[in-house]
Structures are given as C-alpha cells and as structure tokens.
Amino acid sequence: MKLVVQVKLLPTSQQAEALEVTLRSCNEAANWLAAEAFTRQVTSRAGLQALAYADLRARGLSAQPALHVLRKVADAYAALKAQAKAGGLGKPGSKRYATATSYPIRFRTEAAQPFDDRCLSWRFDTTTVSIWTTGGRLRNVAFAGHPGHLELLARYRRGESDLLRRNGRWYLIATCEIPEDEQNNRPDGFIGVDLGIVNIATTSTGQRHSGRFLNRRREQDRKLRAKLQRKGTKSAKRRAKKRAGREARRARDINHKISKCIVAEAQRTGRGIALEDLGGIRERARLKKPQRVALHTWAFHQLGRFIAYKAKRAGVPVVYVDPACTSRECSRCHYIDTRNRPSQAVFACRSCGFVEHADLNASHNIASRGWWMWVCGVRSVAPARTLVA
Incomplete structure (x- = not known):
C-alpha cells in the first residue's frame, strides 16, 4: 500500500x-x-x-x-x-x-x-x-x-x-x-464503530472517545474566527492567518490517535472493523443550525479513511454497513422505533425494555450488520461516491 x-x-x-x-x-x-x-x-x-x-x-x-x-x-x-x-x-x-x-x-x-x-x-x-x-x-x-x-x-x-x-x-x-500484512480472512467477529459529535467514536467493545474537550475548543475557535473577521484590521487578518489550519491539524491528530487505538484492538483480538457508510450524510441530515455547524465541520470521512488504511496495513478486514436506524434499533430484540431514543445518551427499547448507552447500542448494531455482511461475502470496499451535478 x-x-x-x-x-x-x-x-x-x-x-x-x-x-x-x-x-x-x-x-x-x-x-x-x-x-x-x-x-x-x-x-x-x-x-x-x-x-x-x-x-x-x-x-x-x-x-x-x-x-x-x-x-x-x-x-x-x-x-x-x-x-x-x-x-x-x-x-x-x-x-x-x-x-x-x-x-x-x-x-x-x-x-x-x-x-x-x-x-x-x-x-x-x-x-x-x-x-x-x-x-x-x-x-x-x-x-x-x-x-x-x-x-x-x-x-x-x-x-x-x-x-x-x-x-x-x-x-x-x-x-x-509499504508491504501489507496478510488479511485475516477468518475474523472472530467484528468491532462496530459508531461515529458521533458528543462521542467521536464508540466501539462495541466499550471504548468511548469523548469529543467534549475538542468540541469546546472548536467552539472557541469559531467565536475567535468570527470576531477577527468582524474586526477586519490588518493585525486581525494577520492573527487569523496565523491560526489558520490549527483546528484542522488538531482534528487530524485526534483522528490519527483514535483510529490507531481501534485498529490495534481489532488486530489484537483477531476481529474485523465495521463502519457506517456516511456518504451523503450532510445532504440527508435535518438538523438545527448549531447542530449543522458541528456536523459539517467535523472530519468523519477523514476518521473513516484513517481507520481503513491503518486496518489494511495491519491485515484487519473492514466492512461498511448501511447506517439507517442504527441508533433507533434495539441490539437485543432488533425492534426499531424513534421513541427508543428518549435522549441523546440513553437508549430504552419500547418492546423488550433493554436500556443501554445510545452510542454503545448503535455500535452493537453496526458490529452485527458488519458480521452478516462478511458472512454474505461482502468485502472491505466502501460504496463508490457519485458526483451530483
């Protein structure tokens, strides 16, 4: 590779x-x-x-x-x-x-x-x-x-x-x-990875990479950038130019660390990695303006790419699953209902009563879908993204 x-x-x-x-x-x-x-x-x-x-x-x-x-x-x-x-x-x-x-x-x-x-x-x-x-x-x-x-x-x-x-x-x-390790064609299950804003990545093994500190820093950067743009003086432009790219570098560094941790765990336990296919999420999502800013400025695709190339180098198989209803589906009885998600952090199934952290429940669903895709013969190729005129 x-x-x-x-x-x-x-x-x-x-x-x-x-x-x-x-x-x-x-x-x-x-x-x-x-x-x-x-x-x-x-x-x-x-x-x-x-x-x-x-x-x-x-x-x-x-x-x-x-x-x-x-x-x-x-x-x-x-x-x-x-x-x-x-x-x-x-x-x-x-x-x-x-x-x-x-x-x-x-x-x-x-x-x-x-x-x-x-x-x-x-x-x-x-x-x-x-x-x-x-x-x-x-x-x-x-x-x-x-x-x-x-x-x-x-x-x-x-x-x-x-x-x-x-x-x-x-x-x-x-x-x-760089030579690649031989791919593990008989994985012992899959680690599901749920990507989000409050928690950048949550795995089905219980790892949770919080985004609270990063989101607070990003909000401070946005406010400072807006303040400098409103001021418009030479010194403000000079300061804005000096800070340009700092947020992107910080996000890239965090994505590298998260992806390295996830791939290392999958390689150590002999499992594959299941990711959501988030292509077109910006067009599909219907959110309020503050939420849109947070969604559209976070590099979900970059984190997915980092996981994919590190996994390929380590010989860890990767599959991409349909993200529809992963946050609303019960990982125990697979009942789907919008009311299963009473809040951002809580999942409570209206059918069987199962209660779990919402992101962890979603990661279990992703892991299950990834395993079935692998059993059905789907390999680690992300769906092609078409350009729309």
Missing part, C-alpha cells in the same frame, strides 16, 4: 533563499505553460513537450525539472477535464463551470514541485538532502521528522518527492510503498 510521509526541511537562510527562487521559477514557468496550453488547446504531455520544452530550458530549468513542469501542467488539465466530465464543476453553462474552464490554470508561487532521484538525493545517515536549484546543486540541507516516519522513508520510499513551502516552512513529501 502507498503511504505519504512528510518531513520538515531545516535550511539555512542562504539555502532557504535558493529554494524560494527555485520554487518560484518552477511555478512561474508552469503558469506560463498553462496559459500557452490553454491558448493553443494543447494539454497532453507529448504535445506540451513538443510545444514548450526548449522554452522551459531557456527559462533556466534543467532537463528533469522542465519535464516535471510539463507533467504538472498536463496532469492539472487532465484532472480538470475529469472533474468536469464527472459533474464536479456543475452543469455546462453554469457560472461555476464557466469560471473553472474559461481561464488558464494557475499555480500558487509556493505550490509543490516534484523532484525525482536525479534532482533530489536523500542521506539518512546524516539526515540531509541534496537538491537541484536554479543556482546549482544545494547540498547538506538538513531535515527532521518522526523517527518512525524516517525509518519508513529509508526502507520503502519510491518515486518522486515534492518540495513545497507552507506558512514560511519548508517540507518534503515522499511516497512509500
């Missing part, structure tokens, strides 16, 4: 200046080529190479960086065409469709630039890299990262590495091809 690993570069001031000039030059060349491709309606790799390779070399790019710029532009136009064909840009003739297709593609000054092994070499014994720049080869650029990530890079790195600058910091992003 493929895993993306990010490390932080620690360049000196002179090295950072050389990297900045290189990244700016590559993206300026990509913007020029994108405009030429749009004007001449040539977007294939072969067509762009015949059209502009010599011009890119004349702009100060070496052979391999010039080819990477060509491929970056061609891939961007291919992705745009695929998105338009799938309906992701709306109907042809709509304002959104026209805005996306009526102008050349633009690349940010600090957008990622790929480097192959001819332009970038890693030295893990000294934790440095040697990288091509427009001013010549830059050697002994230090980098740092999590020890586990560095070990993965040293053993399994494959293909190109992307250089980018984000919020004034330099990063290298590389792809690792």
